[in-house]
Every structure is written in C-alpha cells, then in structure tokens.
Amino acid sequence: MVFVSTNFDNSTMWEGCFKLASDGWSWIPNASVKSTTDCIKLLTHHVACNGNVLLGVGPRPDGTIEERQVQRLQEIGYWVKNNAKAIYGTRGGPYMPSKFVYSTYKDNKVYLMIHNFDGRETIDINNIQANIVSSKLLNGTPISVTKAWWGGLAIHVPEKLQDDAVTIVELTLDRKASDVPLIP
Incomplete structure (x- = not known):
C-alpha cells in the first residue's frame, strides 16, 4: 500500500x-518481503512529493543479505536504471x-508516473x-495525448506498453516546467 500525502510542498x-x-x-x-511493485510505487510517490527514500535491509547475523532481499533490490535497481530520467535531479510537480x-x-520535461491504468488504455488528468x-x-x-471532452488531457498508453509497476510518460513542454503553476 502506498501512503498518499495530503500536504504537498515541493519547496x-x-x-x-x-x-x-x-x-x-x-x-x-522467513519474514515477508515487500513486492517490487510496492517498492517502486513507494519510491515514485516520494520522489513526486519531493522526497527521498531510504530502504533498509536487515542483514543476517553473519552480515550477509538473504537472497530474496538481494533479488528484490536488483529488481528495483533495474527499474530505477531504466527510468532514471524521471527520478534523479527532478522536483515534485x-x-x-x-x-x-x-x-x-526537470527543465521543460514533465514525467507522469502512472501507478494504475485500472485495466484501461487511457487515463484523464487535468490540463x-x-x-x-x-x-x-x-x-x-x-504515445498520444489528446484533449479530453471535459477540457483536461487524455493520456493514451496501449496495455502492451504499460509497465507492470509504474508507467512513466514524458511530456515535453514549450516552456520550463517550473514556470507552470501546480495542478490539482
């Protein structure tokens, strides 16, 4: 489960x-381990709220990390490596x-981190x-971004292109994204 903050402050x-x-x-x-998807959603939530994540692992008494946790960290690392542009050096918003x-x-790029298409290929956001x-x-x-009937934007990502954890869409704007007012 991902915690959703109600107090957004990207400063x-x-x-x-x-x-x-x-x-x-x-x-x-034999402790249960968080899923890769849950960890990625946790990370993207925090980055989008202008935060960092410290993800702790508990070593065995001999100092080694159990294989399940090593594998999970490798899976998270692989996802972060492939999506680094949306994570490193960015601000929330x-x-x-x-x-x-x-x-x-960052600069004139906005990275939309879509956690769930809920079985659809289109998700609507505010303009x-x-x-x-x-x-x-x-x-x-x-990918296609069109004007939604109600004035917002419709983001179209075919199901076969959606990431199992978090799908990231890069929007290039005609101005710096920092000049755009916060959007509810």
Missing part, C-alpha cells in the same frame, strides 16, 4: 525510511499527487498551462 526536501522486510528492521527468518498519477519535472511539444514513454515510444 521542502524530506526523506521516508522504510524496511524491505515487512516484519522488522532487523533480519527475521507540477501535478499534485493523486490516487493514480504522480509527477516530477497543463503549457503547450505539449511531444509525448512519449521513457523508452522513446511515442
């Missing part, structure tokens, strides 16, 4: 500390966190006060 840096094992900060034999969509920005020059997934695949 302040902060850090959330979490444990990979569900049962404690130290090593506990301009979209305020919502139930399914989080965002970061942005800038022209969108291009829209694509981070791997370079172009």
